[in-house]
Amino acid sequence: MAIHHALSGELIDVRPLKSNLRQEITKALFKSDHLEVFRMVLLADKVMPEHQVRGEVTIQCIEGCVRITAEGITQLMYGGDLICLAGGVPHALKAIEDSSILVTILLHST
Numbered sequence: 623m624a625i626h627h628a629l630s631g632e633l634i635d636v637r638p639l640k641s642n643l644r645q646e647i648t649k650a651l652f653k654s655d656h657l658e659v660f661r662m663v664l665l666a667d668k669v670m671p672e673h674q675v676r677g678e679v680t681i682q683c684i685e686g687c688v689r690i691t692a693e694g695i696t697q698l699m700y701g702g703d704l705i706c707l708a709g710g711v712p713h714a715l716k717a718i719e720d721s722s723i724l725v726t727i728l729l730h731s732t
Contacts, residue, residue: 628652636661636724638685638701643720658727664688664717672714677728679707686721690714699723 627650628634634651643663652659661684664670672691681690683699690699692713699705707713709728 625650634659636684639663639722640685643685643722646722654729656729658729660725662723662725664715664721664723666717666720668717670715672712674710674712675727677709677730679709679711679713679728680724680726681705681707681713681715682724682726684722684724687718688721688723689716689718 636651639646644665646661646663648660648662650658650660662670664686681699682704683701685701688699690697690705690713692705692707692711697705698718709730715723
């Protein structure tokens with residue numbers, strides 16, 4: 623079964639999942655040749671180990687609390703917080719609470 627990605631002009635619901643958060647999974651929302659957007663669901667204590675992506679990235683906490691380490695700094699992100707990272711910057715995440723995060727990555731064509 624093909625994964626549905628939103629089409630140009632299609633509305634995408636990124637509101638907090640609230641009581642449904644624990645039943646959801648990480649889902650791709652939009653992907654083109656140059657941009658990828660997905661909602662990541664991280665349950666409490668789940669870790670996204672240090673990694674990096676080639677393109678610039680934004681990470682927005684929609685709900686919950688996530689600890690992010692990037693650029694040698696560790697900080698807590700809460701619902702409504704956004705961080706922007708340059709391409710190639712190593713970063714890691716750990717959910718302090720059940721959380722959902724909106725991730726946007728600028729993809730580079732080769």
